[in-house]
Amino acid sequence: MLDAYTLQTGTGFWDPVVWIVVFLVAFLIALAIWLLGEKEYPRDTQAVKPFLSGNVEPEKADVHMRAGNLYWGFTEAMKGYYSRLVPLHTGVLNDYVLWFLGVMALVFVIVGVAA
Amino acid sequence: MFFNLPFIVAALLVILGIITMLIKRNLIKMIMGLALVEAGVNLLLVSIGYRAGGIAPIFTSAPDGVMVMPTVQAMTLTNIVIGIATTALLLSFVMVIYRMYGTANAEKVRKLRG
């Protein structure tokens, strides 16, 4: 019945509809578990405030993790790669033209040798 | 040799234009290089259309002889028009850049990089 929705990839297949059905079932189970939890808690007391070992909560803007701090480890580990790659993007128009024509010359050579 | 001369000149013009675009840092001069490339391509087009002894394809009181197929001439005219539009656009870009950055040096016009 679901054959019509199955993507044939030559060697394999992929059926999004079945996937969605499974996903929905998993979601319903998760929802059921969530509904079993405690529904009532005192909302206007200390219970809703973050507990930071008794310290005062810092300003909202200070606790937000900014983008520049994300993947610091990744770029640090790949430093050897990035320190070579990023400077290539010089922003100088002459370099852009040079890369374009350089690739063209390279492909000329490859095609010429192959032929 | 003589009949190949236009092709050689066309190739030379294109190469000169490309070299200009590569070594000149002034944006205006780079656009001049681009115009040289364009001139070279136009010359190549026109020389491809040349037929020794051919006459212009105007049928009104045409003399006897082989008429030239005017396709490449039409292409050249189209490319000249496109070239004018492009050059005007590019030069106006450089004008704005010079006004805003205070320079038209390609090595200094690089706020976008990385």
Place this chain on the structure above:
Amino acid sequence: MMQELLLQNLPALLLAVPMLGAFATPLIGKASGGARNLWAVAIMLATLAVAVLLTAQVLSTGTVVYTFGAETPDLTVPADSGGIPIRIIFTVDAMGAFMALAASFVGLGVMLYSFASASRSTGQNGYYALLLLLVVGILGMVCTGDMFNFFVFLEINSLAGAALVASRVDKGVAVEAGLKYAVLSTLGGLLVLFAIALLYGQYGALNIAVIASRMLFTPLDQIALVMLLVALAMKAGAVPMHFWTPDAYSMAPSSITALLVVASQASLYGVFRVVFTLYGLTLEYATIGWIIIILGVLSMFVGVTMAIPQKDVKRLMAYHAVSQTGYMLLGVGVGLAVLGNQQLLDTYGVIAMEGGIFHIINHAMYKGLLFLTAGAIFYRTGTRNLNQLGGLGHSMKWTMVFFIIGALAIAGIPPFNGFASKLMIYESVFLFNPLLAIIAMVVSILTLASFVKVFHSIFMGPRLPEYADVREVPAPMIIGMALLSLLVILFGVFPQEVVDLLITPAAGALIDQGGYIASVLGGA
């Protein structure tokens, strides 16, 4: 009668409608801004309708040929011309129709979105006129069967695109991006014309079908091939000629960036058209195939790794656009590399090409969507710097939902459309060369990682005081984004329908060089 006339002239109408729209827009804009907006969207709707009709026609009756200026549109070779098609001929096969459909659909989404996003800026008459001209350039490139005509539309595409990139001067930075884009695409365009001149000099024809039928692959043809291939690959943003892409994509207005993605893909279509239809089996398909594959792998890897450390959200997305173009080059390159071997072509070559072509339309949808969400964020916050953004999930819920859909689609997470096309590429490329498939998967993971960063830094976190009064964007922008995300989901849930309907005919049209020639020159 009227209907018949309309159906007969669809290829001409596909260009005539938006071109008329473009040049009438400033006139109507003189009278009233509201009327101009209505006019622009009506034109875009009409263009989409023509594209749909044309696609239906192509899919039901095969390649549609349209000869300009002939007594009947299918009279390709005049009786007294000695067997040469002298007029400009549009040859719309399944591949071209597919591209036209994708372009006009994205065009409609962009147009709706522009009502709100462009409403606060000056020079709107020119903006809408250039937008429609950009659409004309794209549609012309994918429909024409004439090399010189292709060049003309390529130039229309470049000029309109560059002018739009520079349109928000932005202290000159946008103009810098526009200049870089314009210089490179003009140089590329001139080299394309040089190659066309070389071909004309040898074969005395401009029609793709005629040149293809006479192709000898002489040294001059090889020079022309390299010029066409590299110049068009540069316009499509393949590494290492991608440097203009992040500049232009990040500085253009977001709505325009979504359309620039499609404009680049029209150049990609040019690459495919040149290698498959113009040269076909005469070229060294293994060598050229590997050149395209290597360009693709470089684009995928360099694109995604450059995206990760970016701080400007649109620049980051632009690098992802480079990276995704790599998938298309990889898929179709694998198909080209085995073009001469019917058995390998049947086993995985065709599937790889279908995956690459499917990725074109998927990419147009989800990348367009992502650029529109970036535009929505810029519209409300006035910054594109990821380090300054945060906590917008509280106030811009719709934008966040659309962003999630786009981000999951580009990372290849089921059930969105990116997964379907990537799966086709992975499985077929794995049979060709396992290493390539592994690189493709690693790139997909890095894409997801990079979009997790963007999602976190824009939408997550506490509501920030500086964005306390940020609200959801106006309705036209939401409609534009909703239109694209609807297709992202539909294509993801029913991939096989789309593949059967559009993709398989398109891949077949690219492979079937003889059919293309026969449709113009008559039965071969």
